[in-house]
Amino acid sequence: MNEKTYSDWYNYSISDSDDFWLEKAKEFISWSEEPTIGQEGSMSERNYSWFSDGKLNVSYNCIDRHVNNGRGNHNAIIWEGNDENSLTITYDELLINVSKFSNLLKAQGIKKGEKVCIYMPMIPEAIYAMLACARIGAVHTVVFGGFSSEALVSRILDSECVAIITADVIKRGNKTIPLKKKVDEAIEKCPTVSTIITVSTYTEFSQTTKYDIDYNTAVILMSDICEPLPMNSEDPLFILYTSGSTGKPKGVLHTTGGYILYASITHKYIFDYHTNEVYWCTADIGWITGHSYVVYGPLANGATTLVFEGVPTFPTPARYWEIVDKHEVNIIYSTPTTIRSLMAQGDEYVQSTSRKSLRILGSVGEPINPEAWRWYSKVIGRNTCPIMDTWWQTETGGIAISPLPCSSNLKPGFATQPFFGITPVIINEEGEELFGETEGILVLKGSWPGQLRSLYNDKERFAETYLNKYPGYYLTGDGVKRDSDGALAITGRIDDTLNISGRLLGTAEIESALILHKDVSEAAAVATSHPVKGWSISSFVTLNNGTEEKPRLKEELVDIVSREIGSYAKPDKIYCVESLPKTRSGKIMRRIIREISNGNISGFGDTSTLSNPEAVGQIIRKLGLES
Numbered sequence: 001m002n003e004k005t006y007s008d009w010y011n012y013s014i015s016d017s018d019d020f021w022l023e024k025a026k027e028f029i030s031w032s033e034e035p036t037i038g039q040e041g042s043m044s045e046r047n048y049s050w051f052s053d054g055k056l057n058v059s060y061n062c063i064d065r066h067v068n069n070g071r072g073n074h075n076a077i078i079w080e081g082n083d084e085n086s087l088t089i090t091y092d093e094l095l096i097n098v099s100k101f102s103n104l105l106k107a108q109g110i111k112k113g114e115k116v117c118i119y120m121p122m123i124p125e126a127i128y129a130m131l132a133c134a135r136i137g138a139v140h141t142v143v144f145g146g147f148s149s150e151a152l153v154s155r156i157l158d159s160e161c162v163a164i165i166t167a168d169v170i171k172r173g174n175k176t177i178p179l180k181k182k183v184d185e186a187i188e189k190c191p192t193v194s195t196i197i198t199v200s201t202y203t204e205f206s207q208t209t210k211y212d213i214d215y216n217t218a219v220i221l222m223s224d225i226c227e228p229l230p231m232n233s234e235d236p237l238f239i240l241y242t243s244g245s246t247g248k249p250k251g252v253l254h255t256t257g258g259y260i261l262y263a264s265i266t267h268k269y270i271f272d273y274h275t276n277e278v279y280w281c282t283a284d285i286g287w288i289t290g291h292s293y294v295v296y297g298p299l300a301n302g303a304t305t306l307v308f309e310g311v312p313t314f315p316t317p318a319r320y321w322e323i324v325d326k327h328e329v330n331i332i333y334s335t336p337t338t339i340r341s342l343m344a345q346g347d348e349y350v351q352s353t354s355r356k357s358l359r360i361l362g363s364v365g366e367p368i369n370p371e372a373w374r375w376y377s378k379v380i381g382r383n384t385c386p387i388m389d390t391w392w393q394t395e396t397g398g399i400a401i402s403p404l405p406c407s408s409n410l411k412p413g414f415a416t417q418p419f420f421g422i423t424p425v426i427i428n429e430e431g432e433e434l435f436g437e438t439e440g441i442l443v444l445k446g447s448w449p450g451q452l453r454s455l456y457n458d459k460e461r462f463a464e465t466y467l468n469k470y471p472g473y474y475l476t477g478d479g480v481k482r483d484s485d486g487a488l489a490i491t492g493r494i495d496d497t498l499n500i501s502g503r504l505l506g507t508a509e510i511e512s513a514l515i516l517h518k519d520v521s522e523a524a525a526v527a528t529s530h531p532v533k534g535w536s537i538s539s540f541v542t543l544n545n546g547t548e549e550k551p552r553l554k555e556e557l558v559d560i561v562s563r564e565i566g567s568y569a570k571p572d573k574i575y576c577v578e579s580l581p582k583t584r585s586g587k588i589m590r591r592i593i594r595e596i597s598n599g600n601i602s603g604f605g606d607t608s609t610l611s612n613p614e615a616v617g618q619i620i621r622k623l624g625l626e627s
């Protein structure tokens with residue numbers, strides 16, 4: 001595709017949206033009943049659907065059709081283990097493994113529409129589990145293995161899971177994290193769960209609850225034939241939790257036909273995937289990037305997807321580039337945080353590898369600063385690989401703003417242009433559209449097939465969060481600027497969420513954890529600029545009247561956050577302060593705290609509603625910033 005065809009196709013995708021998407025639905029997807037309807041409903045009606053008369057099965061699209069097309073001996077998965085061992089799984093083998101897993105789920109009585117929690121390391125069985133759910137019509141909710149057992153409980157309860165698929169441990173570098181143990185802690189609080197399937201990878205299976213099934217012994221008894229169940233296009237495929245402005249995570253609901261089409265078409269065009277290429281997305285399946293670009297997009301396109309169990313710095317910071325050489329990776333898709341952290345280790349780790357197979361580089365999850373962009377391009381890509389800076393969200397299902405490999409308008413820090421079917425609009429606080437070179441709030445006009453359909457069991461919160469504030473638009477929660485060439489750059493979150501290492505966290509989630517400490521009265525969490533992570537968390541707490549700061553307070557607070565959310569959410573800094581700046585109506589003015597934590601001690605904008613100005617001076621002094 002060249003730039004001319006991009007703009008022709010883009011214009012067509014907007015002006016004749018239904019025709020465009022129905023055409024692409026037939027080109028990219030195998031349907032058991034082909035759809036004749038494109039979009040129905042609209043965002044203003046808070047109800048929209050895609051391909052509602054179509055029937056298909058996602059697992060069939062990701063496996064069987066490639067086998068039926070004579071590509072069964074082609075590698076579907078290359079698995080690279082933490083300890084440098086590796087494994088290849090062909091499409092023929094994937095079909096057998098997923099069919100057996102599907103039969104195991106069926107043998108446990110799991111039925112279409114029931115919810116299954118997947119809490120797994122990056123091992124092939126995690127992908128079999130996702131595809132097995134899709135094959136029998138069960139709805140998976142993958143919970144990132146780094147989440148604590150408390151966070152696991154709240155997600156299982158909210159989505160009403162009947163089963164959990166897990167593993168004994170997670171191996172990451174030198175660390176071994178007991179996963180099944182966290183499930184055992186959670187299970188008492190999860191009355192809907194009656195099955196726990198454990199894949200034992202590094203240890204012997206041992207039964208610890210009455211719900212336990214040993215995957216390794218149970219699966220060999222299963223038949224390797226399981227007919228994929230035809231699903232309606234709008235049947236749910238999965239629920240995935242993401243942080244919101246309130247303490248409770250949002251269960252983003254994606255459905256079948258629109259999602260798989262959007263994941264596969266974006267994967268094909270944005271990474272220009274060609275048959276026989278090795279494609280590697282470094283994300284964990286616990287996040288949307290893992291869903292759309294480790295599993296569903298690439299497998300729907302019959303690609304070879306590389307799945308990596310470990311971490312970028314083990315055994316040395318050359319690991320990623322050694323994997324690229326070992327498996328002759330053509331396309332790598334990673335995060336700015338990873339790029340920055342490897343950049344900080346020095347070029348010698350990269351120069352010891354050739355990376356000559358690389359053709360395209362991708363970035364996702366947070367704004368990529370120009371310095372990291374240039375290093376990625378020059379040092380990793382040897383100035384020969386275009387960088388796809390892809391902007392999207394759990395809610396968009398797939399990439400929504402990104403260059404294409406044919407683009408000549410690549411710019412460090414700019415995600416540049418919309419994908420087919422996406423209409424980005426920049427508005428001000430009042431909802432008025434801004435034109436030309438400008439900066440404002442990013443909203444999307446009109447629906448696209450990969451768009452979330454709702455928040456699970458919470459249509460009200462869905463409408464409140466995304467649709468009500470600016471009617472007719474989907475509110476992304478991100479700021480954006482447009483340059484004089486029309487290129488778009490995402491500037492960061494504009495709501496009460498923090499983007500730490502490309503992972504969203506709600507300020508309220510962290511604050512609710514901190515105030516569980518018996519000495520803490522109030523808490524505020526803000527983002528402080530960080531050279532590697534992009535942003536880090538700084539927390540400010542006040543103590544109950546008459547309470548002195550105990551020597552171990554900060555460690556105890558860090559432990560509570562790890563227990564309630566997971567260790568990746570730990571604040572980098574915790575300050576005990578006398579009071580927090582508040583509005584007259586009692587709301588914490590996080591904006592002011594954020595400015596101070598980033599070293600700015602004046603120019604706080606409108607402070608007319610500030611009720612306790614002395615709190616500002618106290619925090620400035622606490623951080624040693626007074627002039």
Ligand code: PRX
Pocket residue numbers: 242288289363364365366367368389390391392393394395415476477478490491492493499502503504
């Ligand atoms: O703030 C944007 C940031 O990540 C948010 C979405 O997070 P999540 O739903 O967890 O999905 C992450 C992976 C798709 C966005 O609202 N973000 C994502 N990609 C970019 C980005 N910010 C700037 N540039 C990007 N390329």
